[in-house]
Amino acid sequence: MPPITKDEAEGTEYDLFVIGGGSGGLACARRASGSYGAKVGLAEGSPQLGGTCVNVGCVPKKVMWYTADVADNLRKAPYYGFGDEAAEVAIPKFKWNYLKKKRDAYIKRLNGIYEKNLVNDKVAYHQGWASFVSKNEVKITKDDGTSYNVKAKKIVVAVGGRPTIPSDDDIPGASYGINSDGFFEIEEQPKRVAVVGAGYIAVELAGVFHTLGTETHLMIRHDKVLRTFDPMLQDVLGDYMEKTGVNIHKNTNVKKVEKTETGLKVYTDSSDEPVEVDVLLWAIGRHANTEKLGLENLPNIELDKQGDIVADEYQNSNVEGVYVIGDVAGKVLLTPVAIAAGRRLSNRLFGPEKFKDDKLSYENVPxxxxxxxxxxxxxxxxxxxxxxxxxxxxxxxxxxxxxxxxxxxxxxxxxxxxxxxxxxxxxxxxxxxxxxxxxxxxxxxxxxxxxxxxxxxxxxxxxxxxxxxxxxxxxxxx
The missing domain is CATH 3.30.390.30 (FAD/NAD-linked reductase, C-terminal dimerisation domain)
Incomplete structure (x- = not known):
């Protein structure tokens, strides 16, 4: 079933309207409508439901991790009697584009499943970019420029975030690089890659590239990867990555990037010689998608210095009837956290008395x-x-x-x-x-x-x- 039309939607009032069709928004909307019978609408600006996790995050990334793991296991095989242990371990040529097409088809099937789930749970799906007109009204703008308004007694913001990339003003040539979203658009395996960043996205993507045979450079600002994790994890992973051949450039900042006939030259402050690669991938953090939400129409709504919408332990913003879940709230940026928070919010707002104080604990999240x-x-x-x-x-x-x-x-x-x-x-x-x-x-x-x-x-x-x-x-x- 396609998204509802402007004529079907205009002037409708919902019990709950969710801005954002990622994992958290979908979970919140489906719980409120499917379990409790609330009249619920949901808007998603991109053509694909599922948000970052399904389209350019956890799911396709795990497919790539499995792919790399297969390569690792093929290298193990001779030691278990498959092939000649004395010979150089050779694995079949990896067909990146073949795998990409299969991975993309898998994601497309998931997009369809998410849409069917909205139909099954009677959630009205609006395909368009939603912004606040007031705390009880949103404007939905479609890609062709047409728009319409809907009203709601309660509105949930679940717009997630997107990767941060430096500007060319800050780092000349930075725009020649891609971000983690762009990783999933790569059509053919690069021979040489530089990943900038020390967080989990950086080490995961660097690990995939390296394990599949790409010459991999990881550029980190300090001397350890995963600096928010336990020191033991930092040391063991960093040492092993270097042992296996990942080139970790420590205490390194990118100064400029030049495009040449043979690739990209990445200049840093830790070496006089640039590193030449085919792909430069920025993995330096993420920020909330709040710029086009029309937050100026919610007087005094509180944002923190990162631009996240401040929410209390019950996902309330400081504007009555406006709630915040997922990465846009800036707490524990993980898909299952957004899902759990969204479901508990709907339990509290529309569920039976036993859920009147339902909320997510952000302690001891694995x-x-x-x-x-x-x-x-x-x-x-x-x-x-x-x-x-x-x-x-x-x-x-x-x-x-x-x-x-x-x-x-x-x-x-x-x-x-x-x-x-x-x-x-x-x-x-x-x-x-x-x-x-x-x-x-x-x-x-x-x-x-x-x-x-x-x-x-x-x-x-x-x-x-x-x-x-x-x-x-x-x-x-x-």
Missing amino acids: SVVFSHPTIGSIGMTQPEAEEKFGKDDLKIYNTSFKAMSFAMLEEKDKQPTSYKLICQGENQKVVGLHIIGEGSDEMLQGFGVAIKMGATKDDFDSCVAIHPTSAEELVTLR
């Missing part, structure tokens, strides 16, 4: 990094725990080893695994868990439940180990 190897993290980092509780009130447990799946490989080809458990107080409550190594992404979900429930070190120890696994090391730490 997160993963799809690096090579993968990372899982929940709770406080060691520096955060030391600052809050003091070193004397903490007990830190560590272990490092090589996963059994690498047992047949030469030592130089084995991925590292390192785990850290941060425990606090006399009963040693687990306040932080940080893991890197094969399977860490899948492993974290179960441990996340335990930590959310307040697990202690004794609780971990009382769980019988599953052998032989990597995960058993977390319940046998001494």
Whole structure:
């Protein structure tokens, strides 16, 4: 079913109107309408539903991670008797464009599923860019310039964010580069790439490029990757990336970019010689999509210095009847967080009495990094725990080893695994868990439940180990 037309929509009043058709907005709208029977409308400016996660984020990125993982496993094969172990490990030529077409088709199918879900839950889908006329009215502008207004008793802002890229005024030639959205538009595998940034998007995309055989340069402003994560994770991942051949340029800032007949020359402040690449990818952060929301028509709405809309613990903005969920609120920028916040908001606004105080807790949110190897993290980092509780009130447990799946490989080809458990107080409550190594992404979900429930070190120890696994090391730490 296509989006509703201007004639069908104009002048309609909704119980709830959601601006943004990403994961959080869709979850909020469907819960309010499908579960509680509210009259709900949703506007999405782009032609594809699903937002960043589905179209240019988590989902296609994970497809690329799986692709790189297949390449890693092909390299393992000779050590397990497939092929000639003594020979140079050769894997079939990777067909980037073939995979891109399949990946794009998969995403297109997901877009269709999201649209069907709106139909099934009786959410009115408006394809157009929504902006505030007042706190109870929005204007929806279509790509052809036509527009119409709808009214709503309550309005949810779920417009997400987009990648930040430097201006040519700040860094001459910066616009020759692409951002993480542009990564998914690349038609053929580049031979040489520079990724600028040290966060999870930067290390994930650099990892994909490198594992698939692209000469990869990672340019970071300081001397560590993943600077908001636990130091152990920073050290293990950074060291392993360098060991496998990623060129990490530390304490480096890009000064200018020049386009030549043979590629792009990237000049930095850490070397007299430029790095020449085929693709320059900026992964230096994201910012909220608030510029065209018509926020000037919401007098005194509060924004923070990053441009995010300030929301309280119940997702309320400071304008009555206007709510904020997802990345635009600037808290824990993860898709499942936006989904959980959106559903709880609809529970509270339209659900039964038992949900009158429903809200999302932003504490102990598990997160993963799809690096090579993968990372899982929940709770406080060691520096955060030391600052809050003091070193004397903490007990830190560590272990490092090589996963059994690498047992047949030469030592130089084995991925590292390192785990850290941060425990606090006399009963040693687990306040932080940080893991890197094969399977860490899948492993974290179960441990996340335990930590959310307040697990202690004794609780971990009382769980019988599953052998032989990597995960058993977390319940046998001494």
